[in-house]
Amino acid sequence: MSTTTQAPLEQVVLGALASVAPEADLAALDRNVPLREQLDLDSMDFLNFVIAVHRALGVDVPERDYAKLATLESCVEYLAGLPRTKPA
Amino acid sequence: MPSLGADMDAGTLVEWHVAAGDAVKRGDIVAVVETDKGLVDIEIWESGVVDALLVAPGSKVPVGTLLATTRTDGARAQAAQPPVLPPPPRPPLRPMASPAAKQLARERGVDLAAVHGTGPHGAITRADVEHVTPSPAPPPEKAEARRERVEEVETPREPRPAVLDATAMRRAIAASMARSKREIPHYYLSADIDLSRSTAWLEAENARRPVEERLLLAALLLKATALAARAVPEVNGFFVDGVFRPSSAVHLGVAVSLRQGGLVAPAIHDVDARTVVEVQASLRDLVGRVRTGRLRSSEMSDPTLTVTNLGEQGVAAVFGVIYPPQVALVGLGKPLERPWASGGMLGVRPVVTATISADHRVSDGHRGALFLAALDGWMQKPEAL
Structure with missing residues (x-):
């Protein structure tokens, strides 16, 4: 997957994170450190994050795949491989 | 005001x-x-x-x-x-x-x-x-x-950011908690609750639910807490002017920590009368609005019993300080896989430690124990919640 197709996905993920953690400095996010740890997300915040991604992309992430959304890097990689109903 | x-x-x-x-x-x-x-x-x-x-x-x-x-x-x-x-x-x-x-x-x-x-x-x-x-x-x-x-x-004078005055919030929490410790003779109980039925039920439910309708364990625990509070009314209500006034409705205050520091405990109304799906939706809405700094007046004023859940931070058990004029506070720790003996066999099960801090002016350990037993009972039949 090339960078040009993944950049919009990353913007979607960052937008979803901004909606659940409005006070966070997302520019300082480490791509490879778990999001829940970096942003202090609880399980409800994480669900709201998954829902925000779902609304933006039309993807349905099953609960058993939540672990694949652990970091920014893994989110983009995982979402790029999912069928979706809306463009990023 | x-x-x-x-x-x-x-x-x-x-x-x-x-x-x-x-x-x-x-x-x-x-x-x-x-x-x-x-x-x-x-x-x-x-x-x-x-x-x-x-x-x-x-x-x-x-x-x-x-x-x-x-x-x-x-x-x-x-x-x-x-x-x-x-x-x-x-x-x-x-x-x-x-x-x-x-x-x-x-x-x-x-x-x-x-x-x-x-x-x-x-x-x-x-x-x-x-x-x-x-x-x-x-x-x-x-x-x-x-x-x-x-x-x-x-016209609003200028856009006001929802910035909290951390010192003022800390002062308000301190005043309330000091009053609690001064006036309320607390007693504390804890019980380990087997979550294997609840988590298995949730997993099956969530596998067939679209993402926006998925349930969290927290919603089950809140509904079970509300039903247990209805069974043991001495934990649900207000102690005012030397008299306990039980509440016929169960409005659960849900303690939500703010990342900037401090916490709020807005209410979800009539939790005992709502379905788990409704409780989940209310909880999700509430946490979202706590994060963006917009709560409603009716949520802030009238919880009849507060629940604090520190499980997210990995805490095994929390014994909380009661919010006056409430008379009890329910604490939930982190659900963990633990060795569990049952029927002469040792197995590994998901377990949560539930606690109650309650007011001795209103109830005693026996009633508090009945509350925790009722909470446990409901978590063993999640389909009935």
Whole structure:
């Protein structure tokens, strides 16, 4: 997957994170450190994050795949491989 | 100014969403108030027509201050906000003003409700009205002057960020918790609850639910807590003036930590009467609004029992401090896989440690134990929640 197709996905993920953690400095996010740890997300915040991604992309992430959304890097990689109903 | 929690004694009116003459119905958001815990949307309790706004944006006023009056039948003005705490001395329903002030106000299109009175008993003088519109507006510009005045009232002064005053919040929490420890003889109980049935049921449910309808264990625990509180009413209600007043409704305060520090515990109403799906939706909505700093007045004022869940941080068990005037606090730790002996066999099961801190003036350990047993019982039959 090339960078040009993944950049919009990353913007979607960052937008979803901004909606659940409005006070966070997302520019300082480490791509490879778990999001829940970096942003202090609880399980409800994480669900709201998954829902925000779902609304933006039309993807349905099953609960058993939540672990694949652990970091920014893994989110983009995982979402790029999912069928979706809306463009990023 | 409604009391938005037992630890609040004053609030700042940030903006009005209504103006005199507007029709309002019960539940409408009429104003925004800033408290130590952030911005709160103020709902109105009675339908009617706004008669007068008595507090100007930017003013900090004590709890119990009349903010506005409404008319319900076109004739009688009444307090728009029934005070939650003991009623304060009522200011006059209409601002008092001297005849000269009234005439000047009419000429200049000034709303007397927005004028700060400096005369006897806060009466508005001619000088007060002049102070509002310092440049005398000649008659042809009267309409324009009125427009300016309206804009001044309706436009928020400047966009106010939902920044919390961490020191003020810490002070409010300290005052409330110190009062609790001073006045409430706490006792503490804990019980380990086997979650294998609940988590298996959730997993199966969530596998067939679209993402927006998925349930969290927290929703099951809240519903089970509410049903247990209905079974043991001594943990649900308020201790006021030396008397316990049990509550027939179960409004669960849900303690939500703020990442900036501090916490709020807004209520989800009638949790015992709602479905798990409804509780989940309310909880999700509530956490989202806590994060963006917009809670509603009815959520802040009346939880009958508070639940604190520190499991997210990996804590095994939490023994909380009761929020006065409530009489109990339920604590939930982190669900963990633990060795569990049952029927002569040792297995590994998901387990949560549930605790209750309760008020010895109202109940004793036996009733508290029955509460935890009831909570356990409900978590063993999640399909019935």
